[in-house]
Amino acid sequence: MAIETPPTSAVPPSAPAPAAASSASASAPPGLAGRARLVLFVLCAAQFMVALDFSVLNVALPVLGRDLGLSTTGLQWAVTAFALPSGGFLLLFGRIADLYGRRRLFLAGLALFGAASLLATLAWDPASFLAGRALQGLGAAVIVPTGMSLLTTTFPEGPLRDRALGISGTLLSLGFTVGMVAGGVLTETLGWRSTMGLLAVASLVVLAVAPKVLEESRTSDRPRLDVPGAVSVTGGLLALIYALTTAAERGFGGVDVVVTLVIGTALLCAFVVVESRTAAPLVSLPMLRRRTVAFGNLGGLVTFSMMSTVVFVLTLYLQEVLDLSPFATGLVFGVQGLVSVVAGMFAPRVIGRIGARRTLALSLLGQGLFIAALLGLGAESGVWLATAAVSLASMFHLGAIIAYGLTVTSGVPNEEQGLATGLVTTTQQVGLTVGIPLLGVLATTQGTLFDGVRTVVAVAAAILLAAGTAVAAGLRRG
Numbered sequence: 001m002a003i004e005t006p007p008t009s010a011v012p013p014s015a016p017a018p019a020a021a022s023s024a025s026a027s028a029p030p031g032l033a034g035r036a037r038l039v040l041f042v043l044c045a046a047q048f049m050v051a052l053d054f055s056v057l058n059v060a061l062p063v064l065g066r067d068l069g070l071s072t073t074g075l076q077w078a079v080t081a082f083a084l085p086s087g088g089f090l091l092l093f094g095r096i097a098d099l100y101g102r103r104r105l106f107l108a109g110l111a112l113f114g115a116a117s118l119l120a121t122l123a124w125d126p127a128s129f130l131a132g133r134a135l136q137g138l139g140a141a142v143i144v145p146t147g148m149s150l151l152t153t154t155f156p157e158g159p160l161r162d163r164a165l166g167i168s169g170t171l172l173s174l175g176f177t178v179g180m181v182a183g184g185v186l187t188e189t190l191g192w193r194s195t196m197g198l199l200a201v202a203s204l205v206v207l208a209v210a211p212k213v214l215e216e217s218r219t220s221d222r223p224r225l226d227v228p229g230a231v232s233v234t235g236g237l238l239a240l241i242y243a244l245t246t247a248a249e250r251g252f253g254g255v256d257v258v259v260t261l262v263i264g265t266a267l268l269c270a271f272v273v274v275e276s277r278t279a280a281p282l283v284s285l286p287m288l289r290r291r292t293v294a295f296g297n298l299g300g301l302v303t304f305s306m307m308s309t310v311v312f313v314l315t316l317y318l319q320e321v322l323d324l325s326p327f328a329t330g331l332v333f334g335v336q337g338l339v340s341v342v343a344g345m346f347a348p349r350v351i352g353r354i355g356a357r358r359t360l361a362l363s364l365l366g367q368g369l370f371i372a373a374l375l376g377l378g379a380e381s382g383v384w385l386a387t388a389a390v391s392l393a394s395m396f397h398l399g400a401i402i403a404y405g406l407t408v409t410s411g412v413p414n415e416e417q418g419l420a421t422g423l424v425t426t427t428q429q430v431g432l433t434v435g436i437p438l439l440g441v442l443a444t445t446q447g448t449l450f451d452g453v454r455t456v457v458a459v460a461a462a463i464l465l466a467a468g469t470a471v472a473a474g475l476r477r478g
Helices: 018-027 035-055 061-068 072-088 090-100 102-121 126-154 159-189 193-213 227-250 255-277 285-289 291-321 326-354 356-376 383-409 414-444 449-475
Strands: none
Touching: 035 072, 035 102, 035 126, 035 159, 035 193, 061 126, 072 090, 072 126, 072 227, 072 414, 090 102, 090 126, 090 227, 090 414, 102 126, 102 193, 126 159, 126 414, 159 193, 159 326, 227 255, 227 414, 255 285, 285 291, 285 414, 291 326, 291 356, 291 383, 291 414, 291 449, 326 356, 326 383, 356 383, 356 449, 383 414, 414 449
């Protein structure tokens, strides 16, 4: 997980040969200095802020609902209103940024995210709050792909990019954890509005610094924007995310769920047809046929969806089964965050030694094995096992985050980096959105909650192990 011409003042003018890059990374990741450090700070701060938004509100939802008069269904929409645009518009904004300027769109996304956070902070009724959340999601859909493409076009392929993506991936993972802890602390001390106010202040700080350190980046040519492709893929993703999120609440038998699933599937099929016939596609189908892109994104989708689901059901287990307080639960995931930080420091070295593809496959397998260890949780005890297993699984999860981003973007021409990073970030956002609806519902439909948690853990571990095996086989000849 929280990214044309590279600025010559920030990085060396040319990327080292792959072999040399690996050798350099294996010995010691290169340091970042001067303007490169500032660029990375701005881009990582923006990604961290978006990651924080995914989790900081969770603990505050019950208090928020009582204050604004939101029903249980309305609280679900507090999450869905953000997830729909943030997952649905990523590819579109990634391509627009390629054509019209990544820096320009990145700054616009920051401004929109900050204004939306302020609206959510000052919300006077459910409608104004949900509008703020939806606009936050739209801003995130701009920030995430443009930030990632600015990162990959600023730092050349090789040890510098490995280092930059390692730091970015660490902060992305840490953002989710910090959000869970900070959400509880802020809600208890300053009220739920402070969780949204924190995001408004953070976006203002990043927006004040970004124009001074980022340089414009866009493709050299200006092909026509693929409007039919944009409409079909955005509509398809929005429909599927809505259907899966609604199904998590009411099950898959509802008419609206079935209809939106059919519409979403039909639109995505239409998208494939459109992309095969247009001269300037939103997504290059030959790119999707590359083994590195296909299997890299498969690994990213699985690692994000399964980890978000496991964290969700562990939160239920710790609070509902073991009766831990929200603050104590946050501390468990605080340990997870610290382990992720350490993993982020060493992941580039590992990738330098064995390569991104092998690291991705091994990380998925390792994540699956430690999640399988959670099957040892008991109905009356298990805090220490949960802390250790989820933290070690997160270590491999962090390795998979960095490795899949490198796998997908390596070897992609500079003019297509926005497309590649748009796929990377779409995979990330969709993974975070669909995992809980697909598997989390099992936690409440398997007899007792404890039985449901064990079922989800078993399924998640099996999916990770299968995906790790498939990625290893698929990338062997990539």
